[in-house]
Amino acid sequence: MAMNCSEVKHLIHLDVGDDLRAEEDLQLSSHMEQCSDCRSYHAGMSSAMALLLTLRDDPAMVVDSVNTKSVWPSLSREIQRRKASPRVTRKFNLQVVALSVCSFSLAVVTMVQSLSSMRDYRDPAGFVPAQTVFNQSQTPQTKMLQFRPGVNDDPSAVRTALLPHETPVWLPQSF
Amino acid sequence: MWTMSESDAEDQAIESEDSPENGGVPSESEVRLVHAARNGDNDAFGELVQRYERRVLKVIRRFIPDLEMATDLVQESFLRAFERMDQFDPSRRFGPWLFRLAVNLTYDHLRKVRRRGRWALFTDAGEDRAPDPAVSDPRRDLDLSQEVQVVLAEIPEAYRTVLILRDLEGFCTSDVAAVTDRSEATIRWRLAEARKMFREAWERRERRADKARLVQRDT
Numbered sequence: 216m217a218m219n220c221s222e223v224k225h226l227i228h229l230d231v232g233d234d235l236r237a238e239e240d241l242q243l244s245s246h247m248e249q250c251s252d253c254r255s256y257h258a259g260m261s262s263a264m265a266l267l268l269t270l271r272d273d274p275a276m277v278v279d280s281v282n283t284k285s286v287w288p289s290l291s292r293e294i295q296r297r298k299a300s301p302r303v304t305r306k307f308n309l310q311v312v313a314l315s316v317c318s319f320s321l322a323v324v325t326m327v328q329s330l331s332s333m334r335d336y337r338d339p340a341g342f343v344p345a346q347t348v349f350n351q352s353q354t355p356q357t358k359m360l361q362f363r364p365g366v367n368d369d370p371s372a373v374r375t376a377l378l379p380h381e382t383p384v385w386l387p388q389s390f
Numbered sequence: 391m392w393t394m395s396e397s398d399a400e401d402q403a404i405e406s407e408d409s410p411e412n413g414g415v416p417s418e419s420e421v422r423l424v425h426a427a428r429n430g431d432n433d434a435f436g437e438l439v440q441r442y443e444r445r446v447l448k449v450i451r452r453f454i455p456d457l458e459m460a461t462d463l464v465q466e467s468f469l470r471a472f473e474r475m476d477q478f479d480p481s482r483r484f485g486p487w488l489f490r491l492a493v494n495l496t497y498d499h500l501r502k503v504r505r506r507g508r509w510a511l512f513t514d515a516g517e518d519r520a521p522d523p524a525v526s527d528p529r530r531d532l533d534l535s536q537e538v539q540v541v542l543a544e545i546p547e548a549y550r551t552v553l554i555l556r557d558l559e560g561f562c563t564s565d566v567a568a569v570t571d572r573s574e575a576t577i578r579w580r581l582a583e584a585r586k587m588f589r590e591a592w593e594r595r596e597r598r599a600d601k602a603r604l605v606q607r608d609t
Contacts, residue, residue: 228582232557263589264557266538271558273535276451283447286465287439291432293465294472 218246220253227257231264416483424484428475435475438484439468445559446492452554453496463499467492486568489561493551493569500547537595544591549584556581 218226226243229235235243247254270276416424420441426434443464450460450467470491471478478487542550548570555561555569556577563581567574 224586225582228585229578231585232581234556234563234578234581260585260589263592264585266534266592267542267553267557267585267588269535270538270542271560273539275455275535276448283444285440286443286461286468287436290439290465290468290472291436293469294432294435 218242220246220250223247223250223253224256227253227260230257231260416480420484421480424475424478424480427472428478428480435472442485442488443468446488449489449555449559450492450496452558453493453500459499463492463495467495470495483568486565489555489565489569490571497547538592541588541591541595545584545587549580549587552577552580553584553588557585 223243223246226235226239230240230243247257420438423434423438427438446467447460447464450463451457454460454463467488471488474491478484542553545553551570552566555566556563561569563574563577566581567577570577572580
């Protein structure tokens with residue numbers, strides 16, 4: 216099957232480093248015979264590869280076999296040292312978890328208590344269950360929350376209609 | 391102080407033992423050494439160290455040119471290998487497994503340096519900036535291999551690693567696959583992409599230099 220130029224370019228990238236398989240090499244050769252664009256691309260890729268290969272024998276990277284010390288003497292000392300000292304095993308510390316749970320519970324309890332004291336301060340009479348407020352003769356549709364004088368006369372307190380099975384919830388304004 | 395005494399010829403011989411021509415099967419002497427090292431024979435492990443340390447150092451220095459730091463990482467790699475000898479599968483070759491440890495340690499080190507650099511008050515990031523067009527030719531003071539090194543550093547890590555191991559260190563694709571823990575097909579694809587990226591990065595650098603030369607001529 217004939218290959219297009221983009222597929223051939225992939226082969227060219229491999230060919231410049233001699234990484235093509237025999238059948239791929241044949242495909243590349245037959246395409247390059249007909250395609251001048253791919254031939255020039257191959258030439259450019261070969262130049263780039265030659266540049267890259269200048270690093271292969273870069274003298275800065277060559278390890279001086281005479282003057283470079285082997286790591287084995289110090290490594291062997293380190294191995295001996297580790298063998299001599301007992302290995303530190305990591306153990307799960309349950310105390311930290313228990314302490315965290317206690318702290319968290321304490322924080323939750325404190326928060327709940329402070330919320331309830333805030334409610335008592337803002338509404339000393341507390342909320343009144345809906346059933347005691349509603350007139351029993353009213354139909355469920357007309358059961359609007361009635362305001363009790365002295366308790367619910369705060370105009371900022373917004374109350375919504377409740378159905379008989381619902382329990383009124385009072386939230387402080389700070390929410 | 392003990393110094394390396396093996397000749398380059400010996401080194402070549404070891405490399406050829408590990409070459410793909412022997413079908414990825416560990417050599418007999420290596421099997422023996424690995425077996426002894428796994429049973430706690432320090433001398434056998436020492437021999438493995440002396441066989442591989444120069445190649446490991448060379449690979450690490452491709453990522454970290456500083457010799458002292460690279461040597462520390464070589465030691466750390468062997469120490470890790472020693473501690474994990476029981477996890478090594480003796481039916482496989484020791485080399486790729488060791489190089490994987492070394493390359494992973496090098497990655498970790500580079501990441502640590504990058505993380506530290508992000509929070510440091512002063513960084514040396516300016517060194518990697520694109521050349522200033524006002525400068526006549528930014529490559530003037532660099533020799534060719536330094537220039538190539540700079541361009542190579544622009545390639546993403548995963549691709550650069552493949553390029554370094556295959557083209558600069560001469561690992562075969564199956565060894566690169568073993569070192570990087572990827573399939574051989576992935577390595578071939580990455581290799582092709584990495585070479586393309588290198589060419590594009592080099593051409594970008596050439597264009598920048600030409601532009602800088604034009605600006606210089608105009609002024």
